[in-house]
Each structure stands twice: as structure tokens, then as C-alpha cells.
Amino acid sequence: MKDKVIVITGASVGIGATLAREVTKRGAKGVVIAARREAELAALAKELGPTALAVVCDVTKRADLDHLRDRALERFGQIDVLVNNAGRGITRMVSELTDEDIDSMVSINIKSVVYGIQAVLPHMKERERGQIITISSGLARFPLAATRSIYAASKAAVNLLMGTLRMELRAAYPDIHCTTVMPGVVATDFxxxxxxxGYDSRQLPGAQPVEEVGVVIADAIDKPVAETFTRPQMLELQKAYYSSDDVTKMESAPPFFASPAATR
Ligand SMILES: NC(=O)c1ccc[n+]([C@@H]2O[C@H](COP(=O)([O-])OP(=O)(O)OC[C@H]3O[C@@H](n4cnc5c(N)ncnc54)[C@H](OP(=O)(O)O)[C@@H]3O)[C@@H](O)[C@H]2O)c1
Incomplete structure (x- = not known):
């Protein structure tokens, strides 16, 4: 951690801000915090101290991700880790989705990840090392909540983007690591x-404290892994779901959640 410069998108609040605190505590050489809200970023940068750099960035704009990379390199001369964390949920069932809903989820949750990867990859290839971490969701693996529809689908897409990137890089760049992190419900403003x-994540039963998620992601920087859930129960659920001979049985009982509004 001590030699690493870590760039985190969506770091004004929530998981991104918590991760910025965790890597600073672990002695990161630099942490670049990016999001749209300038005041929140400035306050966090002040709290983190001289190793922090705040950059205003809208991840739906490719030019903003390129600018973020340039600012990080200008200040620190290197980027060791990019954390594609910025993201947004939706509360709408498949039957209710509009074109605007779909475009918004694709833009914030999928295009942003490709923009981030493409912004930093030439630098990482030149150094022949680095790590790209993308914060996906357990919802990428199962239809846990009917109302998350296109959000879950966008995160499933991101998992495959990360998996295919890992395969693209494996032979020529074995020291560029690609890590997908899949949280469950986390107690943030998500x-x-x-x-x-929608629902306040903090009020949902069993919401994971955000600090625990920060620790899991920082551990994945200290010791890179290909994929990790932020809770072991999610891995158990995945095993049960994918080995089930009838997933509809699993989908009709908790923790799977069909919104009451979904009934006729
Ligand atoms: N909390 C959960 O239950 C949960 C579960 C699974 C996965 N996740 C994933 O974890 C990641 C972080 O979520 P969170 O829980 O920390 O949510 P959050 O509290 O709502 O924070 C979202 C962060 O993303 C930033 N952001 C949103 N749109 C952006 C944009 N267009 N450009 C730049 N930054 C943007 C926000 O900053 P600004 O508004 O200042 O731009 C904020 O810093 C997301 O990818 C989310 O999908 C969360």
C-alpha cells in the first residue's frame, strides 16, 4: 500500500469516501478522490491530508476520466490502482423501464467503467503493472430484488467486462490485476x-457497515484477487443458486425480494 497511488471515482461519500479513508490509514502514497460534488470532495481531501488530491469528475463523460488520469499523473507521476466505484441504483421493475432509465444506467454504471479502464490502461501497460478494481454488486449474480432490474443487469455487464479484460491482459500483462468487488446491501445513501x-439502504435488515466494505476493498489492493463478495454469505448464496435445479424455488423465498407492487 505504501508505494501506491490510488484513484477512486465516486469518492465524495459512501463506499468511495470510506475506502479513501482506509487506504490513507494504511499509508497509501497518494489517493485521488473524484466525484461531482466539489464541496464534499474538498472537505474529505482536507480530512485526509497532504496525500489526497480532489478532482471534480462526472464519470458519464469520457473527457472527465481522461482529465482525472492527467491530474493524478501530474501530481503523483504514477497510478497504481483505479477503483471504478461511482454508480447509481434504480427503483423500477422491468415492465416500467423507459428508454431514459436504460440509457442512464448504461451511462453511469457501464460506460463509466469502460472510460476509466481506457483512461488508465496505456499508463499501466507502459509500467507493466497496476490494478483496476470495479465495484459491482451481488445483484450482478442473482435477481435478488425485482425493483433493481436494469441496475442488476448493468452490474452483470460490468462483471463480464472485468472478466474479459482480465483474459485480454493475462498473457501480455500478468501484473495488471483486474478485481471485481460485489457488495450486498451496504449502509450508505445508495x-x-x-x-x-427508493428504500434507504441503511434501514434494510442486515445492511453491512460501510467501513467493513472499505476494509475488504483495501485488502484486495494489498493482496489482489480476481473477484470478491464483501460478505461470505453471498458466496454461499451463489453456490446454492447456481447448483439449484429450479431457480424459481430460490427466487420465491428470502433473501430474494419481489416488490409487493409487482403482484397483480
Ligand atoms: N450501498 C449499497 O447497498 C451497494 C451495494 C452494491 C453495490 N454498490 C455499489 O457501490 C458503489 C458505491 O455506492 P455507494 O453505496 O457508496 O452509493 P452512494 O452513497 O450513493 O455514493 C455514490 C457515489 O458515486 C458518485 N457518483 C454518482 N454518479 C456519479 C457521476 N455521474 N460521476 C461521478 N461520480 C458519481 C457520487 O458522488 P457525486 O454525487 O458527488 O458525484 C457518490 O460519491 C456503486 O457503484 C454502487 O452501485 C452499493
């Missing part, structure tokens, strides 16, 4: 910030 509003 639910409140979802497109069309």
Missing part, C-alpha cells in the same frame, strides 16, 4: 440516491 428514489 438507496436514497437511486433513480426514482
Amino acid at each position: 438507496g436514497n440516491n437511486a433513480l426514482h428514489g
